[in-house]
Amino acid sequence: MTDIPIHEAMMAPRAAWKVAPVLSQIRWSGFLGYALLAPSLIFLGLFTYGPIAQLMADSLFVRKGIGAATEFAGLTNYKAVLADPSFHHALVNNVIFAVLTVVPSLVLSLFLAMALVHSTRVNSALRAVFFFPVLVPLVAAASLFLFVFLPGVGLIDHYLARFFVNPPNWLGNPDIALYSLIGVTIWKNAGYYMLFFLAGLQSVPPDAYEAAYLDGASPWQRLKYVTLPYLKPTIAFVAVISLLNIITQVDHVFVLTKGGPSESTSLVLFYIYQQAVESYDIGKASAATFISLLALLGITLTSLRTLERSFGGAA
Numbered sequence: 026m027t028d029i030p031i032h033e034a035m036m037a038p039r040a041a042w043k044v045a046p047v048l049s050q051i052r053w054s055g056f057l058g059y060a061l062l063a064p065s066l067i068f069l070g071l072f073t074y075g076p077i078a079q080l081m082a083d084s085l086f087v088r089k090g091i092g093a094a095t096e097f098a099g100l101t102n103y104k105a106v107l108a109d110p111s112f113h114h115a116l117v118n119n120v121i122f123a124v125l126t127v128v129p130s131l132v133l134s135l136f137l138a139m140a141l142v143h144s145t146r147v148n149s150a151l152r153a154v155f156f157f158p159v160l161v162p163l164v165a166a167a168s169l170f171l172f173v174f175l176p177g178v179g180l181i182d183h184y185l186a187r188f189f190v191n192p193p194n195w196l197g198n199p200d201i202a203l204y205s206l207i208g209v210t211i212w213k214n215a216g217y218y219m220l221f222f223l224a225g226l227q228s229v230p231p232d233a234y235e236a237a238y239l240d241g242a243s244p245w246q247r248l249k250y251v252t253l254p255y256l257k258p259t260i261a262f263v264a265v266i267s268l269l270n271i272i273t274q275v276d277h278v279f280v281l282t283k284g285g286p287s288e289s290t291s292l293v294l295f296y297i298y299q300q301a302v303e304s305y306d307i308g309k310a311s312a313a314t315f316i317s318l319l320a321l322l323g324i325t326l327t328s329l330r331t332l333e334r335s336f337g338g339a340a
Contacts, residue, residue: 077318084311095308102312112313114288115296118203122292123271126210130267131260133215138222139252152223156216163213167280170209171196174281196282199289206290209277214270218263225259226252265325272321293317 087098106112137155141148158166173180174195182192195205229252237247253260275294278284284291284299293313301310 080311080315080318083307084315085308087308088306098308102308103316105309106313106316111288111291111299112293112296115291115293118289118291119272119293122203122207122210123268125204125207126214126271127264127267129207130211130215130218131263133211134218134263135222135256137215137219138226141219142223142226152219155219158213158215159217161213163274163276164280166209166213167277170205170277171281174205197286199287202282202286202290206277206281209281210271210274214267218267221259221263221266222256225256229255261329264328268324268328269321272317 084102085097085099086095087101088095141152141155161169176182176192176194176197179195181195185192193201196202233251233255234247237251242250273294275292275298278290278292278295282290284295294317297310297313297317300306300313
């Protein structure tokens with residue numbers, strides 16, 4: 026048997042005595058961390074994951090009427106939603122609404138941010154003017170545009186009549202009603218996205234612009250090779266935020282068109298409202314909501330990866 030030196034045998038208890046407080050401190054730190062996270066985790070479970078679980082459960086049952094007992098239906102509600110022409114119409118409208126709102130909003134807000142990036146008194150005043158629509162509630166903004174779009178006497182028709190133009194019925198014509206809502210949404214959100222681009226432009230180093238000037242780069246080349254690469258994270262973030270806003274904002278549909286005329290402005294969220302409140306079909310509304318959540322998650326992940334690839338980021 027190998028003999029242990031006397032000095033090592035004397036040091037072993039000391040080492041154990043030093044390690045024990047460290048382990049105790051690590052355990053206490055871990056417990057303290059979980060204790061601090063507990064309130065947030067509880068609220069997250071109660072108000073986020075709890076409702077999602079309840080939504081999934083409701084989508085598997087059907088209720089014949091108000092106060093009637095629920096019956097297990099499996100995937101019947103999902104089949105009914107996917108086979109409903111109104112859902113198809115709302116989905117197509119939502120896609121058109123998203124594309125024609127997100128892209129112009131990003132372009133307009135980036136243009137405003139680049140035009141107002143320098144801090145001057147005039148630019149500060151213009152920033153406040155462009156940001157003002159963000160402070161107006163969407164219901165109030167829709168009510169305002171209800172008078173703007175009035176046929177014959179509205180603000181738009183008043184000025185178009187001076188040029189001998191016969192204006193259309195902006196909210197009553199199924200071919201252009203959705204585009205009227207798109208215009209309201211762009212007006213409402215562009216100033217909000219402008220703030221993110223203003224913050225993102227501060228991260229562009231002046232040396233990069235100076236080098237581009239010395240190399241004789243044109244304004245378009247400076248935008249493409251200097252500004253946009255530095256704004257890649259901002260663009261990705263604003264694109265996701267704007268997409269979420271498009272999916273979740275439906276107040277202007279209630280005020281201006283109520284989904285009409287002929288379902289030309291019916292969006293998915295408005296379709297869910299009709300099923301839940303007007304038809305009182307909780308199962309079908311829950312199924313449509315869950316499908317929308319899955320689609321929104323997939324679109325968000327895809328948009329992030331697409332933006333990263335398009336600007337040369339990591340795939």
